[in-house]
Amino acid sequence: xxxxxxxxxxxxxxxxxxxxxxxxxxxxxxxxxxxxxxxxxxxxxxxxxxxxxxxxxxxxxxxxxxxxxxxxxxxxxxxxxxxxxxxxxxxxxxxxxxxxxxxxxxxxxxxxxxxxxxxxxxxxxxxxxxxxxxxxxxxxxxxxxxxxxxxxxxxxxxxxxxxxxxxxxxxxxxxxxxxxxxxxxxxxxxxxxxxxxxxxxxxxxxxxxxxxxxxxxxxxxxxxxxxxxxxxxxxxxxxxxxxxxxxxxxxxxxxxxxxxxxxxxxxxxxxxxxxxxxxxxxxxxxxxxxxxxxxxxxxxxxxxxxxxxxxxxxxxxxxxxxxxxxxxxxxxxxxxxxxxxxxxxxxxxxxxxxxxxxxxxxxxxxxxxxxxxxxxxxxxxxxxxxxxxxxxxxxxxxxxxxxxxxxxxxxxxxxxxxxxxxxxxxxxxxxxxxxxxxxxxxxxxxxxxxxxxxxxxxxxxxxxxxxxxxxxxxxxxxxxxxxxxxxxxxxxxxxxxxxxxxxxxxxxxxxxxxxxxxxxxxxxxxxxxxxxxxxxxxxxxxxxxxxxxxxxxxxxxxxxxxxxxxxxxxxxxxxxxxxxxxxxxxxxxxxxxxxxxxxxxxxxxxxxxxxxxxxxxxxxxxxxxxxxxxxxxxxxxxxxxxxxxxxxxxxxxxxxxxxxxxxxxxxxxxxxxxxxxxxxxxxxxxxxxxxxxxxxxxxxxxxxxxxxxxxxxxxxx
Numbered sequence: 001x002x003x004x005x006x007x008x009x010x011x012x013x014x015x016x017x018x019x020x021x022x023x024x025x026x027x028x029x030x031x032x033x034x035x036x037x038x039x040x041x042x043x044x045x046x047x048x049x050x051x052x053x054x055x056x057x058x059x060x061x062x063x064x065x066x067x068x069x070x071x072x073x074x075x076x077x078x079x080x081x082x083x084x085x086x087x088x089x090x091x092x093x094x095x096x097x098x099x100x101x102x103x104x105x106x107x108x109x110x111x112x113x114x115x116x117x118x119x120x121x122x123x124x125x126x127x128x129x130x131x132x133x134x135x136x137x138x139x140x141x142x143x144x145x146x147x148x149x150x151x152x153x154x155x156x157x158x159x160x161x162x163x164x165x166x167x168x169x170x171x172x173x174x175x176x177x178x179x180x181x182x183x184x185x186x187x188x189x190x191x192x193x194x195x196x197x198x199x200x201x202x203x204x205x206x207x208x209x210x211x212x213x214x215x216x217x218x219x220x221x222x223x224x225x226x227x228x229x230x231x232x233x234x235x236x237x238x239x240x241x242x243x244x245x246x247x248x249x250x251x252x253x254x255x256x257x258x259x260x261x262x263x264x265x266x267x268x269x270x271x272x273x274x275x276x277x278x279x280x281x282x283x284x285x286x287x288x289x290x291x292x293x294x295x296x297x298x299x300x301x302x303x304x305x306x307x308x309x310x311x312x313x314x315x316x317x318x319x320x321x322x323x324x325x326x327x328x329x330x331x332x333x334x335x336x337x338x339x340x341x342x343x344x345x346x347x348x349x350x351x352x353x354x355x356x357x358x359x360x361x362x363x364x365x366x367x368x369x370x371x372x373x374x375x376x377x378x379x380x381x382x383x384x385x386x387x388x389x390x391x392x393x394x395x396x397x398x399x400x401x402x403x404x405x406x407x408x409x410x411x412x413x414x415x416x417x418x419x420x421x422x423x424x425x426x427x428x429x430x431x432x433x434x435x436x437x438x439x440x441x442x443x444x445x446x447x448x449x450x451x452x453x454x455x456x457x458x459x460x461x462x463x464x465x466x467x468x469x470x471x472x473x474x475x476x477x478x479x480x481x482x483x484x485x486x487x488x489x490x491x492x493x494x495x496x497x498x499x500x501x502x503x504x505x506x507x508x509x510x511x512x513x514x515x516x517x518x519x520x521x522x523x524x525x526x527x528x529x530x531x532x533x534x535x536x537x538x539x540x541x542x543x544x545x546x547x548x549x550x551x552x553x554x555x556x557x558x559x560x561x562x563x564x565x566x567x568x569x570x571x572x573x574x575x576x577x578x579x580x581x582x583x584x585x586x587x588x589x590x591x592x593x594x595x596x597x598x599x600x601x602x603x604x605x606x607x608x609x610x611x612x613x614x615x616x617x618x619x620x621x622x623x624x625x626x627x628x629x630x631x632x633x634x635x636x637x638x639x640x641x642x643x644x645x646x647x648x649x650x651x652x653x654x655x656x657x658x659x660x661x662x663x664x665x666x667x668x669x670x671x672x673x674x675x676x677x678x679x680x681x682x683x684x685x686x687x688x689x690x691x692x693x694x695x696x697x698x699x700x701x702x703x704x705x706x707x708x709x710x711x712x713x714x715x716x717x
Contacts, residue, residue: 002156004145007056011064015201019056020145022197023049027149029193029210033315036211037185037342040095042152044189046088047099049151051190054080056142058134073123073130074114078104080131082172083165084142087154097172099190102622106335107176111626116176128169135162179621183333187622188342192315195339199310208289210316211261215286219256225540227412228253235259237404240380241394244408245416245587246534250382251278251352253406257380258348262319265327266352267509273486274512275352276321283319293322315343324351324365331367333611333619334627345375352382353531362390363604369397371612384534385527385590387598413587415545418537422552423580427457430520430552431464438468438499442517446503447532449522449566451476455698458503469493470501473508476700480662490514508535515539517549523556525566526574526597530590551585553578573597639672640664640686643694644710653682660684665700675705 009022027048034044054060054077062068063075081100085093101107101116108117119127139160146154200207222229226249228242233256240257244250255262264279266272276292283290291312311317329337330344349372354365372379381394395403424430437444446461448454451474458472471493473485493500494514506524508514509531515538524532537549556571557563563571577593579585611619619625646652646663655663660683667687677687693704 002144002148004056004141004148007061007141007145008064009052009055010198017201019052020148023052023145024149025197025200026051026190026193029197030189032210033189033193033342036316037189037345039185039189043092043095043186044099044193046092046151047096047186047190048193049146049149050081050084050087050096051100051103051194052077052081053084053142053146054078054082054131056080056138056145057131058138059131061138073127074119075131076105076114076116076119078102079116079119079127079169082168083132083135083139084146084160085168085171086160086164087146087151087158093168093171094175095186097175098184098186098622101172101176102184102187102624103190103194106624106626107179107622108620109623109626116173120173128166131169132162132165135165176622179623181619182617182621183338183341183619184621185338185342185345188338188340191336191339192342196311196314196316199314201310207311208318210289212287212289212318213260214258214262214283214290214318216255216258216262216283218282218286219252221252223249225542226252227408228406231406233257234404237402238378239398239403240378240382240406241391241403242380242382242406243386243391244382244384244406245413246384246531247538247540248408248416250384251275254350254352254380254382255279257378257404258350259378261317261347262350263327263344263347264319264321264350264352265324265354266321267323267354268507271352271509271512272321272323274490278513279319279321287318289316289318291317291320293320293326315339324354324361324368327368328364330371331364331606331610331612333623333625335624337624341371341375344372344377346377348378348380350380350382353384354381354386359602359604360606362601363606366393366397366603367606367610367612369394370615373398374612374615385530385594387527387601388591388595389598389601393601393603410588416540416587417546417584418544418548419533419551419585420548420582421579421585422550422582423555423575423578424552425555427520427554430554433518433550433552434520437518438465438501441497441499443493443496443499444501444518444520445508445514445516445535446501447508447519447521447524448503448505449524450564451505451699452702453522454503454505455701458698461501461503465501468499468501469496470503472503472698474505474699475507476665476667476702478663478665478694478696481696481699483662506532508532513538519551520554521551522554523571523575525570526577526594529553529574529578530594533585548584550582570597639667639669640684641667641672641677641689641700642680642686644688644691647680647688652680652686657683665689665694667700671702672705677705 004020005018007019008016009019010017027045030044030048031041034041057077057080059075060077078101085096088096105115107115110118143154143158143160144156147156228244228249229252240254242250242253264275266275272292280290293313327340330341351365369379379398434444446457448457454472454474461470471485471488473489477485489502490513493502509528512535514535516536519533519536521532533551536551537544553575556568556575560568574597577596607613611617642652642663652660652663664684664686672687679685679687689700689705690709692709693701
């Protein structure tokens with residue numbers, strides 16, 4: 001067997017993996033994926049073996065070692081790979097093209113304008129001739145590699161001529177120009193296989209079994225304290241809608257309804273971290289492949305399981321815990337959406353507390369539900385607080401007859417009453433209550449709507465109660481510090497027998513398993529408030545039923561600008577409908593409170609941006625869009641900062657990927673866009689903030705991010 005180790009798929013700096021090794025690895029994962037999806041295994045294998053064979057080109061190999069001249073034409077190895085279509089039966093050519101030509105680029109209007117149709121428009125046949133450069137000198141190497149990989153009917157004597165290459169190119173170009181609207185499972189399969197093969201490298205043998213259905217029998221457990229556990233799963237119904245209070249067993253019920261691989265979505269980092277840890281604890285001994293998908297995912301997996309670290313965001317997980325933002329590309333056809341759809345199709349999708357999102361994100365999630373239903377997913381929705389109008393919108397998409405609808409009767413709901421509500425106009429009015437709670441060794445949770453408010457309030461708590469244990473937690477910490485704080489909140493403050501004060505933002509609202517004694521909170525929308533209340537008196541035992549704990553709600557600000565990020569009218573209405581003077585918040589009345597605040601919901605019309613409308617695809621196969629304006633409007637934590645010290649000392653520059661993630665502070669781009677900050681050209685391209693703007697106890701203080709706090713090396717004028 002001839003050796004082709006001198007022909008690389010990646011540069012030495014990026015691992016130096018040989019082309020033969022890479023193609024073989026991608027083919028093995030492609031076959032695995034095709035078998036799972038019920039697709040033709042031989043087509044998958046041939047497409048995978050051909051997808052990068054154009055990297056044998058002398059032009060590509062030269063460019064791996066030296067930067068190309070700016071005067072040289074663009075070279076796409078996908079086009080060079082097309083030259084070998086003749087090795088497959090002509091009936092398979094459309095499948096081969098789908099797997100080869102667009103696994104990196106959109107065929108048309110690619111953001112780099114280097115898709116096959118883009119290049120044809122710009123350069124005509126000149127681009128084909130350039131890709132044929134030296135063809136006679138490298139075609140034998142490509143054939144040799146495919147021979148070693150046992151490509152059907154290929155031997156070292158097999159001949160591919162330039163005429164064969166031209167015929168294949170023009171077939172592919174014509175096919176792409178005539179491609180129908182829709183999404184390509186073959187492209188999705190190849191992208192997924194390519195990504196995981198590139199990621200695992202030498203750890204391939206340690207990768208968990210992919211596409212395995214998890215055994216979730218554990219969640220068939222029953223207990224009188226958890227009324228949902230006593231309700232049987234109706235297997236005749238494809239989808240699920242569960243409305244029940246926190247602590248009723250929603251998570252168990254949703255998971256036991258699943259019949260295949262599971263994607264569990266939750267709104268916040270803290271909530272998905274907590275859910276991942278919970279499922280790992282429950283099923284870790286029975287389900288090998290449980291993954292967390294987030295920017296800090298790799299930090300959760302320890303160094304002994306490095307193979308699991310590199311596949312966190314790849315296809316094939318038995319259970320994956322993530323946020324809907326990470327699935328939003330399926331609604332807008334942005335890059336890589338086909339591989340996500342391939343992974344999702346036919347799976348079980350749990351959408352937990354989707355009403356907590358902004359109006360834009362709610363509309364995106366509803367559009368995602370349409371797409372997920374279209375690709376055969378079973379959709380399971382759980383909520384403690386959802387407006388009826390949103391509920392009806394979901395039923396309209398899923399079809400109510402296809403949904404197992406579960407709602408607890410009033411007699412059981414009454415046993416979940418656990419909060420007495422007090423309303424006040426200012427925080428100062430509650431100081432005597434706070435003082436008494438500290439004397440009684442109570443655990444106190446104070447929740448603000450904005451990070452800046454939480455930081456100011458935390459400083460007041462340090463001033464007033466210097467001897468009381470306290471912590472501040474919000475989203476603007478270094479990820480390493482945030483991990484530490486989440487762990488301390490759950491494992492130290494949550495179980496302490498002493499008085500403590502935790503000041504937080506919305507990060508504590510959903511699925512964070514803590515149970516405190518007293519809450520003081522700013523007014524939030526009624527549904528978000530009820531979620532917050534679930535952190536107080538959360539632990540449900542025979543002794544706690546019928547016992548109530550206090551919650552103090554501070555009136556919303558008078559200025560509309562101070563109400564951000566919420567709608568002032570919604571805040572006022574939410575505050576007004578709450579009981580007062582220690583009255584009980586009754587579970588049986590929550591739906592009427594929610595509906596009175598949300599008599600209707602303004603659903604944004606996103607069809608102009610969506611790629612799936614009225615059960616039809618609007619985007620052509622093998623195309624994707626460069627970005628979505630709607631996703632950008634969400635203003636999620638899309639950029640990162642690091643401190644001046646972490647840059648100046650070289651800590652960030654010299655660190656590995658995981659170490660860099662620990663140093664990064666996630667922020668919204670709009671929070672920094674006018675700050676004129678230096679930005680690094682490595683890692684996630686973080687912005688540099690002055691050291692004075694960050695502390696491990698208070699997080700990032702945006703008011704201190706200004707030119708006056710930097711030395712001159714960090715000012716951009």
